[in-house]
Amino acid sequence: MKGCSSLPPETASQLPPTDSAHRFDLLRTPMIGPFLQWRKSRMTLQALVFIVSVIMAAHAFWGPQLAPKNLGALLTWVHFRGLVVLAVLLAGNFFCMACPFMLPREIARKFFTPRWNWPRRLRNKYPAIALFVGVLFAYELFDLWGDPWWTGVLIVAYFAAALAVDAVFRRASFCKYVCPVGQFNFLGSTMSPLEVAVRDPDTCTRCSTKDCIRGRRFDVEYERPSTANADALPIIQRGCELALFQPRKVGNLDCTFCLDCVYACPHDNVGLLARLPGETLAEGRSRSGIGSLNDRSDWTVLIIVFVFGALLNAFAMTSPVYVVEQTIAQYTGLTVEWPILGMLFFAVLIVEPFVLLAAAAVCARLASKRTDTVWSIINRFTRSLVPLGFGVWLAHYGFHFFTGALTVVPVTQHAARSLVGWSVLGAPQWQLGGLPESVVYPIELGFLGLGLLGSLLVAWRLAADFAPLRTLQAFAPWACLNTVLFASACWILTQPMDMRGTFLGG
Numbered sequence: 412m413k414g415c416s417s418l419p420p421e422t423a424s425q426l427p428p429t430d431s432a433h434r435f436d437l438l439r440t441p442m443i444g445p446f447l448q449w450r451k452s453r454m455t456l457q458a459l460v461f462i463v464s465v466i467m468a469a470h471a472f473w474g475p476q477l478a479p480k481n482l483g484a485l486l487t488w489v490h491f492r493g494l495v496v497l498a499v500l501l502a503g504n505f506f507c508m509a510c511p512f513m514l515p516r517e518i519a520r521k522f523f524t525p526r527w528n529w530p531r532r533l534r535n536k537y538p539a540i541a542l543f544v545g546v547l548f549a550y551e552l553f554d555l556w557g558d559p560w561w562t563g564v565l566i567v568a569y570f571a572a573a574l575a576v577d578a579v580f581r582r583a584s585f586c587k588y589v590c591p592v593g594q595f596n597f598l599g600s601t602m603s604p605l606e607v608a609v610r611d612p613d614t615c616t617r618c619s620t621k622d623c624i625r626g627r628r629f630d631v632e633y634e635r636p637s638t639a640n641a642d643a644l645p646i647i648q649r650g651c652e653l654a655l656f657q658p659r660k661v662g663n664l665d666c667t668f669c670l671d672c673v674y675a676c677p678h679d680n681v682g683l684l685a686r687l688p689g690e691t692l693a694e695g696r697s698r699s700g701i702g703s704l705n706d707r708s709d710w711t712v713l714i715i716v717f718v719f720g721a722l723l724n725a726f727a728m729t730s731p732v733y734v735v736e737q738t739i740a741q742y743t744g745l746t747v748e749w750p751i752l753g754m755l756f757f758a759v760l761i762v763e764p765f766v767l768l769a770a771a772a773v774c775a776r777l778a779s780k781r782t783d784t785v786w787s788i789i790n791r792f793t794r795s796l797v798p799l800g801f802g803v804w805l806a807h808y809g810f811h812f813f814t815g816a817l818t819v820v821p822v823t824q825h826a827a828r829s830l831v832g833w834s835v836l837g838a839p840q841w842q843l844g845g846l847p848e849s850v851v852y853p854i855e856l857g858f859l860g861l862g863l864l865g866s867l868l869v870a871w872r873l874a875a876d877f878a879p880l881r882t883l884q885a886f887a888p889w890a891c892l893n894t895v896l897f898a899s900a901c902w903i904l905t906q907p908m909d910m911r912g913t914f915l916g917g
């Protein structure tokens with residue numbers, strides 16, 4: 412396996428000024444720090460989650476086909492999703508760090524080496540965006556939250572897809588270009604308080620090997636080989652497979668927290684450092700492995716799906732969506748669900764964002780007296796929606812997690828008895844549930860409120876950069892848009908839950 416074969420064009424002398432010396436560093440804390448610095452820590456975490464995934468898949472296929480009593484459905488749609496967003500909120504992209512889908516790939520790569528590079532035309536986020544929308548659509552169409560068997564199929568398909576892509580293509584192609592969960596985590600982790608970053612930029616300036624991206628070819632215990640033969644040596648620790656050159660890396664986008672750069676750096680100069688959540692969303696400068704977000708339309712489309720998909724996914728669990736679908740069915744005469752759902756997705760993921768973002772961009776353009784194109788303004792300001800979008804995901808997934816956190820106990824007890832005949836865990840305690848909805852509702856509102864606050868702050872920073880002399884005028888339309896989306900999310904939270912699925916049956 413290889414790290415990056417060529418360095419990015421940036422040089423360490425172009426490093427942005429940062430004050431890393433006084434930042435909290437998780438890798439320097441007792442116990443957690445030494446564990447994460449241990450090179451087998453990622454594989455250990457992956458193995459644990461892999462074992463849980465195998466149990467989930469087995470129970471999904473051979474356990475009771477009633478979702479609340481099935482580990483595959485329950486853990487996937489209640490606990491896994493809730494824990495992912497909470498981990499991202501409180502720390503960082505620790506799901507990608509412990510990703511079980513990468514374990515078979517790591518083992519397989521010990522026996523063969525992929526030979527192809529990911530196709531140049533697909534080196535963007537569009538493949539992952541298509542899969543992201545596809546998973547959202549399948550989730551609603553097949554009522555995946557209530558179908559253990561199809562949930563099991565999804566788990567197995569995910570493992571197979573990750574293995575197939577990375578068996579053919581070099582480096583972390585699946586993570587960077589294909590995985591919809593990864594893209595979700597990348598965007599969510601812009602709101603995390605930790606990032607993988609250099610401790611001392613001056614050390615990078617003096618560093619001659621750039622092992623954090625090239626990969627390390629010698630053991631630091633021994634003398635460095637001469638530069639003449641260094642490139643001929645095998646790589647003993649790969650560098651960043653996602654093409655993020657540490658000194659030019661900005662924030663958590665595209666970072667899987669794999670810590671390969673930590674292990675590769677011969678100067679112990681990479682840490683898990685504290686950073687203000689959301690701060691990097693306002694930055695337009697070029698990022699290693701990504702470029703400037705101001706020029707990346709694929710990232711803008713991904714953010715649109717992330718934000719409006721959050722609203723759609725939450726809305727689809729409420730009673731009003733039933734009315735909307737019935738209305739569409741009556742007007743169109745359709746009697747099957749998929750085209751009706753397709754119209755709903757088209758309206759919420761394409762028409763609504765197009766109208767709202769274009770309106771905000773046109774207003775910002777007129778008010779700030781700038782001459783930029785409408786799309787370039789959308790490209791620049793859509794990032795301000797990320798904190799609010801993440802707040803909606805948090806509120807939605809947090810609701811399911813907090814109200815059902817303890818349900819895993821009786822379902823595990825039942826599974827142990829029915830699958831392998833273990834009674835050591837005791838009789839299933841079916842009365843266990845979670846926090847009452849009256850307690851969870853204020854927490855949900857808190858997530859949304861924090862999201863709105865973050866979005867307004869990011870919008871203000873973007874507006875100040877876009878129109879220094881007319882910041883308020885450029886900011887106002889995006890503040891209005893974020894407030895409208897916040898109000899619609901609050902409205903969704905107040906709606907009664909209603910599981911769809913049989914509405915056309917009669």
Ligand code: SF4
Binds near residue numbers: 616624676680
């Ligand atoms: S290998 Fe370490 S010191 Fe060198 S550029 Fe990378 S992070 Fe900086």
Ligand code: SF4
Binds near residue numbers: 665667670671672
């Ligand atoms: S920068 Fe690259 S190598 Fe370092 S943790 Fe992130 S993805 Fe892994």
